[in-house]
Amino acid sequence: MHTDTPFLSRLSPVPSFPAYSGPYTVGTQDVEIPVSELSSSAPAPDPQVSTISFRLFYPCEPEQRANYIPFFRLIYYTTIPATRNAKPLQPPPENEGRWPVMIFSHGLGGTRNSYSHICGSLASHGLVVVAPEHRDGSAPISFIKEAADSKRTSVHYTSLPHEPNLEVEEGRDLQLKIRCWELxxxxxxxxxxxxxxxxxxxxxxxxxxxxxxxxxxxxxxHxxxxxxWAGHSFGASTIVQFVKSIFYGNSPLYAATQSSALSEQITPSSSTTLLDLWTLPLLFNSTSSLWAKPLPAYSTSKALSQTTPPSPPLAILSEGFFKWSSNLRNTLRAVSPPASHTSNIQPHVFYSIASAHLSQSDFGLLFPWITKKALKAEEPERTLRLNARAILESLRRSGISVARTSKLDMGIMDDHESVKVPESPNGVGLALGQDQMILDTTDGSVRGWIAIDPSS
Structure with missing residues (x-):
């Protein structure tokens, strides 16, 4: 059973995170595997990248919590409500037999640790969340080890302008190649x-x-x-490029064998979550052919059974990205069906009032006074709870079994908002379509949570 953050810990110069609100205790483990032990249908874009690195967040056996560095790992340790190197909880829910999996791609300036709270929150509801650390020069710094006792090779941050030109196009293309290859x-x-x-x-x-x-x-x-599939900012554009590359093939940045397990995995029913999608890397000449194609949810090129309907994409914006009009237009284009699409499938698109781009990472929780003063961002914990609620409900509607949204998360709503949370034995239960309000497009259903009309 999780508890609230103790008062004395709030006075510590080393910050800690609030408890996850799901019913499961969360474990976490760092993983780095030699590329030589894995199979890829695409050649390595950068021979220096000889391993893949990711952090696992998952339901685990109840144990003592551990300290580790979730964001500025070169500066200090920060406590999170998770157990390091814990044993995964067995068995998973009986009606599924296996834990559902999400792969989460970080943005510019991020690492496998930068989204520990949202990844851990999802894991506390019964997901295994895999957070890769990309070695494309988008992390502040990343280290590659050849063996447990070997020296590390450093991959430093690559600074590129945010305005389109040939140098930027070549740089972002290479980064997308590395990122998709890593995924x-x-x-x-x-x-x-x-x-x-x-x-x-x-x-x-x-x-x-x-x-x-x-x-x-x-x-x-399997x-x-x-x-x-989920990502934030550059990670969101990575997910768009990756799933389209696999689904349609013929991508100049990443190609998977059409008979491969990966090709079979990406279908119109694949759930995609895009947090503050940064569209610039998807607009260059090399990516334009896929940019013109819709996300798999709107494609009719692969048959679907009646039990696996298409999964509408979920896009969640910060208020800062909502006000970025050109990127907003491209985001709506990226997640919407083509004009010729005849089904009634529509994306879920929302933004959170008084939130900034960094509000969807750990930064807002670690440094609320900076985000409030410099970025006008309020209620960082509530923003992340809203994001997690929307992701969980989107997964439920896509047929992914996760635990019910907790009373704690429902309790962030105002007193006039009325919702009944179904009870379940020991606080753990599986339900589809249970948190209706979070994806309701009626203004005011949830305080500060605004639906965006994708046709606008």
Whole structure:
């Protein structure tokens, strides 16, 4: 059972995060696997990137919490409500038999740790969330190790202008190539973990037990359309480019074999969540052919069974990105069906009032006074709770079984807002379409949560 952050911890110069609101205790583990142990249908864009790195957030056996660095890992440790190197909880919910999986791609200036609160919040509701650390020069700095005791190779941040020109196009194209290639390798690593293949985790210390083997037959990564894909900012554009590249093929930035497990995984029922989508990297000549195509949810090129309907994309914007008119227009174009589309499937698009671009990362929770003073962002914890609620409800409507939204999260609504939260044994339950208000397009359904008409 999670508890609120103790008062004394709020006085500490080292900040800590609020408790996750889901019914499951959360475990976390750093993973770094040699590329040589994985399979990819695309060649390595950068030979220097010899490993893939990601952090797992997952439901775990109840244990003591641990300290680790979620954001500025080169400065200090910060406490999060998760257990490091914990054993994953078994068995998963009986009606599924495996934990659902989401892969979350970080944005510019981010790392595998920068979104620990939203990833952990989702994990506390019964998801295994995989947060890769991209070695494309978008992280402040990233380290590549060849072996557990070897020296590290540094990948430094690549500074590129935000205005389009040939240098920017070539730089962002290379970054997207690396990012998509890494996501493909992460997918292969997950398949191998679930099958029980032996993989080397370079991040495992001598004193820590490696629980990767415990994920065998535990994660839902083989059924087509069951892996969810999410990202923030450049990570969101990475997800758009990746799923389209796999679904349509013929991408100059990333190509997967059409008969591969990855090609079979991406279907119109694949759930996609785009937080503050940054559209510039998708508008260059090299990406224009895919930009003109809709997301898989609106495609009729692959048949769907009656039990796997298309999954409408979810786009959540900060108020800052909502007011960026050119990017907003492109975001709505990216997530909307083409004019010729005849079904009634529409995207879910919302923004949170008084939120900034960094509000969807850990930054707002760590430094609320900076985001409030400099970026006019309010209520950072509430903003993340709204984001998590919308993601969870979108997953439910896509047929992904997750725990019910908690009374704590429902309690962030104003007194005049009335909603009944179904009870369940031990506070854990599975329900589809239970949190109706968060995706309601009626203004005022949830305070500060505004629906955007995708046709506007």
């Amino acid at each position: 493909g390798l992460v997918h292969d690593a997950l398949l191998k973990l679930d099958k029980g293949s032996t993989l080397t985790n370079i991040q495992t210390s001598r004193s820590a037990e490696d629980h990767l083997a415990a994920f065998q037959s535990l994660i839902d990564v 059924r087509p359309g069951k892996i969810s």
